[in-house]
Amino acid sequence: MTKAVGEKLNNRMLFLLYIVCCVTAMSAAGFIWLTTGYILDYHGAREFLSVTESIPRGTLSCVLQVTAGMLLLGLTYQIRVNQTREQDWVILATLGMDFLIGLWVIMLLDFNYNGVLLWVFANILSYVRKNRYWPAIIALGIISYVGTGYEMVSVRMRLFNIDDYIQVYSSSVQTYLFAAWNFLEILSIVCFVGCxxxxxxxxxxxxxxxxxxxxxLAEANENLKLANEELSEIMEEKAKMAEVRERNRIAREIHDTMGHTLTGIAAGIDACIALSDSSPELVKQQLKILSDVSRKGLSDVRHSVNELRPDSLEHLNLEAAIRQMVDNMKQVSGTKISFICQVPVLKFDEDEENVIYRIIQESITNSIRHGHASEIRILIERGQWDSVLHLSISDNGKGCEHMKEGFGIRHIRERVRMLNGEVTFTNDNGFRVDAEIPIRWGEEYD
Amino acid sequence: MALCLLIGCGALLWILLFAGRKQETVLEFAMFNGSNWDVAIQDSYPVIDDAIRKFEEEHPGVRVRYVSGIPKGDYPEWLSERMLMGKTPDVMMVLDSEFSRLVELGMLEDLDPWMEMDQDFDPEAYYETALMSGHIMGGQYALPMETVPYLMFVNKTLLNQENIPIPEEDYTFADLYDICRKVTKDTDGDGIPDQFGIYKYSWLDAAWANGAVMFSDDGRTCNFTSTQLLYAIRFVKSLDALNQNQRVTQETFDSGKVAFMPLSFAEYRTYKSYPYKIKKYTSFQWDCISMPKGPYGDNVSLVDSLNVGISSRSRHKELAWEFLKLLTSDEEIQMKIFEYTPAASVLRSVTESQEAEAIIRETLDGTEKMIDGAFISKVIDNGRIKPKFASYQEAVQLADGEILKLFDEDTDLDNAMRLIQRKVQNFIDK
Structure with a gap:
């Protein structure tokens, strides 16, 4: 992005003000040094001392110190401008230093030139961002600028006056010197106003x-809101459609399998009722067929339910499916997830596997989403009694003090209850889910 | 860019901090060549050399340096140049004409805190008159090193010839007038008086002796219409009238034809001792007495002191104070001052000592002993010091010119003095 006009103007005026301040302060000190040499050359020291109010302490050292002071001001400016990241304390420290250096230079020149303060305050003003500081800064600026003016200070202190040094020269030279001095003083103020x-x-x-x-930003926000609304409408529609489709499929399944089987069974039973008196033998046969049909029906139902299983479980065994899910979550969320299984072979009925898989999936999701956990431990072991499988998922997240049961928790609870199991949720340096699921170990239906 | 600036600043700081470093402490003393009292002296430096030797022995590692050969007339310019260069000497002799200006410029250290803090320092040891000469604008800015009272020269040979006894110690204006009237006469018979009573006695001498105060201490107001001053001027005018319009000159005096002349103690000692005693006043016997007293005053005369101050910008003020103390309040050094300079010591104990007495006695030509330590002490104690404000010299010159005009005219003195009062007040107001 190109620099704005105001910033460019500001930087140029600041540079100009610095140059003017340097030239004025250093030429004042240099002029006093040179004039002192001139006075000494024509032995006018005593006469000069009867005019002046005070004598500077060492004119050459004054020149050197003023030069050093002005260079330091330039240095602090460079530090402020060139810092890669704008740090408040650097700005504050350098501006504070500038103020002290400014006062030092003014005192070296016995308050004859206080334009250096203009430079300091131009810098301070260009860094003040909050409007409420402006009155205080401006007040401080005015007080210190007026308070360091020659006329103010000379009331209380004896100061040398640069005018006395100018008056050492012949009147024709004096005119030029006064003009140059006044011009520099006014130029400082003009540059400050420019700044x-x-x-x-x-x-x-x-x-x-x-x-x-x-x-x-406001416009983009508005657009985003509209898009969001549209999206949620579409989503809702899609969800409804999916629901309808699913309902239809389940209805078709029930109709195709259960309806067919139950119809057969009902018809078979009717035949059994009719035959029961005449031929118990035939009834027996008929019942055997019915048993087969109902078993077949059961297997069809199971098959239908299978259609609703998670994909992973469709293709993999439970342990591999859990491991795959855990690996996926680890990769996706960056959370550390450990999975320990103390049961040799994880092979249960489909409904049981479904429940176990869903509990783990739901719990991991909760831990990451609500608990912001960085570590999750999953443990599957056989419970105290052989018939029970113990499942625990614990995390190091923030847990939740007042648990509000959402869909996730409610589903877990419902799924476990369907299997006559129990589930508890506890806060223990994180969130912990413990489920006891009765398992039909080794029960065979086929 | 930033790097260049950093290097530049570093170099400047190095120059400022380390270039001026020196191994041993050097204390600079500023003094002029010759005597402050406008008399010739043989050697200006033995006292200061002794003082420096003693000081350097007491303060190892310290050297005191001074520039020799600066005449008194060039001293103010030389000192001003040193100050402008920023090389103000640590300790310096301060001429009366420069004193108030240096204090106004803030170049002299206020010594009051030093005097209070220093347990060894005893202001009582000084003559109060001498000490007061370093007091200005409500502060003690210098301490006296030498002091010189003004006395009345008496031509003893002439008085003896005229059978007039030397006046008593507390003689008055009337006594002086009486003697002057008696001695003013024509001795060679040409009808014009050629022997006179008094020479160089000014209205200021009379004013001091008559208790007149012409200026306030701060120099803001003057009073030229007081009874005391008017009386003093009338008295001097009447003495002048005795000369019958004959001009009395230094030659007349040197030839022994004048009975009285005000003389500083420095001139007294110079012309009473070898080698200068063979140059002046050799044709007659002479000595000094106090000034005559007016009806409103006392036998009071002017007491001048040579002051020494410390630079307010000295980097070794402790040492400067010690050196100043040595110069002004060390009895050994003060005795050397008595010995080598024509002035009196500012310490009562030295001026009144047997040793000082012996030094004066050596100079006497064995006749009548008029001056001793006690006498000098008394004159100094009774003495008056010149006001120290900056425009004093010019104000007095202005008044002097106007009053001298009155001597030749026959105008009403009261009116004339009122006019002078207004003129001088206008001058000092500026």
């Missing part, structure tokens, strides 16, 4: 940019 204008323009521009961005 302020730059800062204001910069702020206006930033404000405009922010407003524009805000408007775009």
């Amino acid at each position: 302020c204008l730059g800062i204001i323009a910069n702020r206006e521009e930033k404000l405009e940019q922010t407003n524009e961005l805000y408007r775009q």
Whole structure:
């Protein structure tokens, strides 16, 4: 993005102000140094001392110190501008240092030139972002600028005056020197005003940019909302359709299998009733057929239920399916999931496998989604009594103090109840699900 | 860019911090060549050399340095140049003409805190008059090193010739007038008086002796209409009238034809001792007495002191104070001052000591002993010091010019003085 006009103006005016301050402060110190040499050359020291109010301490060291001070101001400016990430404490520290260096330079020049403070405050103002600080900063600026003015300080302290040094020269030279000095002083103020204008323009521009961005954001938000609504409508429709399709399929299944079988059984039973008096032998035969038919029906039902099983269980055994799910979740969510199975062979009836699989799936989902867990442990073992399978899923997440039973939990509970099992949910450095599921170990129906 | 700036700042700081470092402490002392009292002296430096030797022995690792050969006339410019260069000497002799300006510039250290803090320092040891000469704008900014009271020179030979006894110690304006009237006469018979009573006695001398106060301490107001001053001026005018319009000159005086002349103690000692005693006043016997007293005043005269101060920008103020103390309040050094300079010591104990007495006695020509330590002490104690404000010298010159004009005219003194009062007040208001 190209720099905005206000920022460019601000930076240019700041640079100009720095140059003007440097030139003025350093030429003032240099002028005093040179003039002192001139006074010494024509032995006018005593006469000069009867005019001046004070004597600077070492004019050459004053030149060096002022130069050092101005270079330091440039250095702190570079530090502020060149930092890769804008850190508040760096800005605050360098601006504080600038203020002290400014005062130091002003004192070195015996308050003859306090334009350095303009540089310091131009910098401070360009970093103040919150409007509520402005009055305090401006008040501080005005107080320190006026308070370090020569006229103010000379009331309380004896100061040397650069005018006295200028008056050492002949009147024709004096005119030029006074003009140059006044020009530099005024130029400092003009540059400062320029800086302020730059800062204001910069702020206006930033404000405009922010407003524009805000408007775009609001627009995008509106669009997103509409899209969301559309999407949820479509989803709802799709869910309804899927439900209808599923219902139809189940109805067809029931009709095809159960209806067919039950119709056969009902007819067979009717025949048995008719035959019961005349030929018990035939009844027996008939009942045997009926038994076969009902077994066949059962197997059909089982087959139908099979159609509703999870995909993994369709193709894999339970343990492999669980492992695959765990691996998938690990990969997808980055959560550490351990799965320990202390039962040699995980082979149960389909409904049991379904329940176990669903409980584990639901619990992992809950742990990650609600508990924000980073570690989940799954344990399957045979319970105290052989007929019971113990299943526990625990995590290190935040758990939940007031558990609100959602779909997930309710489904788990319902599934376990269908198998006459029990499930408990506890908060124990995380969330923990314990399920006791009675298993029909080795029961065979086929 | 930032790196260049950093290196630049570092180099400057290095120069500022380390370039000026020196191994031993050097204390600079500023003094001028010759005497402060406008008399010739043989050697200006033995006292200071002794003081420096003693100081350096007491403070190992410290050297005191001074620049020799600066004439008194060039000293203010030299000192001003040093100050402008930022090389103000740590300890410096302060001329009266420079004193108030240096204090106003803030170049002299206020010594009051040092005097209070230093247990060894005893302000009572100084003559109060001498100590007060370093007191200005409500503070003690310098301490006196030498002091010189003004005395009245008496031509003993002339008085003897005229059978007039030397005046008593507490003689008055009337006594002086009486003697002057008696001695003013024509000795060679040409009808014009050629022997006179007094030379160089100014209205200021009379004013001091008559208790007149012309300026307030801060130099803001003046008073040229007081009875005391008017009386003093009338008295000097009447003495002047005795000369019958004859001009009395230094030559007249040197030839022994004048009975009295105000003289500083420095001139007294110079012309009473070898080698200068053979140059002046050799044709007659002479000595000094106190100044005459007016009806409103006392036998009071001017007491001048040479002051020494410390630079307020000295980096070794402790040492500077110690050195200043040594110069002004060490009895050994002060005795050396008595010995090598024509002035008196600022310490009562030294001026009144047997040793000082012996030094004065050596100079006497064996006749009548007029001056001793006790006498000098008394004159100093009674003495008045010149006001120290900056424009004093000019204000007095202005008044002097106007008053001298009155001597030749026959105008009403009260009116004339009111005019002078207004003129001088206008001047000091500026």
